[in-house]
Amino acid sequence: MRTLLALTLLASLTACASKLPEPDPRFAWIDIVPDPSDTLMANRLDDKRWNDGRYYKVMPGRHELELRYQFEVGGAGGGFGMNAEPSRITCYMELHYDNFEAGKRYRVEARNAANQPMAWLYDENRNVLARHEIFPRCGPF
Template sequence: MRTLLALILLASLTACAGKLPEPDPRLAWIDVAPLPGDTLMANRLNGKRWDDGRFFQVMPGKNELELRYQFEIRGGGGMFGAEPTRITCHMILRYDGFEAGRRYRVEARNAANQPRAWLLDDQGQVLARHEIFPRCGPF
């Protein structure tokens, strides 16, 4: 009985996340890498809604990536009360040097309630940072 329950649970977990598509060698691939406990998703590419929040595939050259980043802040004082609050931010990264067939990664962190996002190459070098103050709120 326990084995059956474990198999059902495992099957339900694997069904949640579909398989990633194969990268197109004519495009640049950007992995979206959240920290544990945070949510970071691909939201828009060049102003148009992007359907899969786990990655971007972009034409070589200049592109604008919009990310949706969620993190938790501790409560206490202020308008949020004592319970932790989940904050959602929309952040934009612009980079004009995307190359076909290359892999990139986007990361975001909350440092002292100041969200930050970076675009990194496959060697971990920072290529771009979000340019404008992110649009954030408890939504």
């Protein structure tokens, strides 16, 4: 019985760690790269829910990427909140880019600087192609 339970648990964990698909040269591939302490995920593509938060695969042309970004704030001491636990803030940020090219790889990164989240789209040579332009929707959700 214990063996069956252990195998079931192991099988359920391997589903969470599935391998990324191979990039298709007919599409542009966008890697989502979070900082180690944060969570950054692909959320929507052109206003439609995206099913894998680790990357986007898009046809050439113009696209709108919505990202879900989580980071910790507070809990660092000082002032009235010196004994407070850190809390996680979730932000939704949008990136727009007009010229995705088939067979090219892109990269999205996000950072939190002084509780102001920022996101950038880079090409293969680390040139900034887009940054989020609208103040992100953030909250404790």
